[in-house]
Amino acid sequence: MGVKEGLKGRSFITLRDYTAEEIAYLVDLAAELKAKKKKGITGSSLAGKNIALIFEKPSTRTRSSFTVGCLDEGGHPEYLGCGDIQLGHKETVADTARVLGRMFDGIEFRGFSHATVETLAEYAGVPVWNGLTDDFHPTQILADLLTLKENFGRVGGLKFVYAGDGRNNMANSLMIGLTKMGMELVILAPKVLWPREELVRECEGYASASGGSLTICEDIACVKGADAIYTDVWCSMGEEDKAAERIALLSPYQVNESMMASTGKAETIFMHCLPAVRGKEVTEGVLEGRQSVVFDEAENRMHTIKAVMVATLGNY
Ligand code: CP
Numbered sequence: 001m002g003v004k005e006g007l008k009g010r011s012f013i014t015l016r017d018y019t020a021e022e023i024a025y026l027v028d029l030a031a032e033l034k035a036k037k038k039k040g041i042t043g044s045s046l047a048g049k050n051i052a053l054i055f056e057k058p059s060t061r062t063r064s065s066f067t068v069g070c071l072d073e074g075g076h077p078e079y080l081g082c083g084d085i086q087l088g089h090k091e092t093v094a095d096t097a098r099v100l101g102r103m104f105d106g107i108e109f110r111g112f113s114h115a116t117v118e119t120l121a122e123y124a125g126v127p128v129w130n131g132l133t134d135d136f137h138p139t140q141i142l143a144d145l146l147t148l149k150e151n152f153g154r155v156g157g158l159k160f161v162y163a164g165d166g167r168n169n170m171a172n173s174l175m176i177g178l179t180k181m182g183m184e185l186v187i188l189a190p191k192v193l194w195p196r197e198e199l200v201r202e203c204e205g206y207a208s209a210s211g212g213s214l215t216i217c218e219d220i221a222c223v224k225g226a227d228a229i230y231t232d233v234w235c236s237m238g239e240e241d242k243a244a245e246r247i248a249l250l251s252p253y254q255v256n257e258s259m260m261a262s263t264g265k266a267e268t269i270f271m272h273c274l275p276a277v278r279g280k281e282v283t284e285g286v287l288e289g290r291q292s293v294v295f296d297e298a299e300n301r302m303h304t305i306k307a308v309m310v311a312t313l314g315n316y
């Protein structure tokens with residue numbers, strides 16, 4: 001694939017900032033990098049680049065994806081845990097951003113407040129990539145889109161049901177990304193966990209531009225015809241105290257064998273960003289079953305995150 005103009009030097013904070021064409025390019029670039037890696041071919045587009053990986057919250061997939069993706073392209077990743085640096089404690093986030101921006105060529109941030117990653121991007125002077133905040137998880141969506149494309153050969157027109165907490169970072173990011181890509185997105189959740197009205201309006205705008213649709217519903221009958229059913233943990237990182245309340249609210253929305261059968265399609269796939277809590281948001285049988293693509297999806301985190309770094313920072 002050729003270089004796509006206009007991506008170099010850009011941060012990746014939410015999918016709001018990216019057009020459908022740019023998102024499709026990143027997914028296709030990831031597919032190309034994945035195919036090359038399967039043949040043992042890695043690159044050097046990040047040679048000489050130092051990348052800071054700031055983590056306030058734990059991570060398996062995202063941390064490993066940034067690390068391996070960076071190393072595969074010849075860059076140097078440096079993990080900076082929240083206990084290791086001064087971020088927001090002894091100095092302001094803006095000061096840390098300016099210091100790290102003088103030393104590193106790109107910065108990944110995972111943490112609590114979305115404002116932190118926005119401040120880093122505003123002050124660092126180098127690309128900043130959002131590895132998850134309380135509000136958004138945009139790199140996950142690229143992996144989800146790649147996984148859908150691998151399974152169906154396309155994403156536009158697919159019916160995709162997200163069942164669970166409709167107000168969390170995954171729901172928010174799926175809403176932006178999938179409506180931009182022309183998908184039929186259903187957020188299936190109890191009314192108290194429906195997405196914010198303002199975000200719904202924004203994403204309805206993306207859907208009408210792309211030919212997709214966005215439906216918010218609380219009746220599990222809406223899974224009928226779904227090509228993919230997706231869920232996420234009922235308590236996101238930092239919400240552990242809400243467990244009892246969420247179990248009561250979300251148990252009817254568990255993705256189980258009965259829900260998968262209710263799509264009426266034998267080829268419906270099951271997706272989850274992981275980590276999963278078996279027996280809560282998804283049954284063991286569905287997670288381990290023939291329709292589950294969760295480990296392809298996890299692997300695709302690395303190829304898509306690599307694509308983001310290569311496209312925004314790499315010599316490619
Ligand atoms: N899906 C995801 O972001 O996983 P990690 O929390 O392990 O990074």
Ligand code: NVA
Binds near residue numbers: 169273274
């Ligand atoms: N909503 C989850 C996503 C984990 C990848 C969380 O924030 O914990």
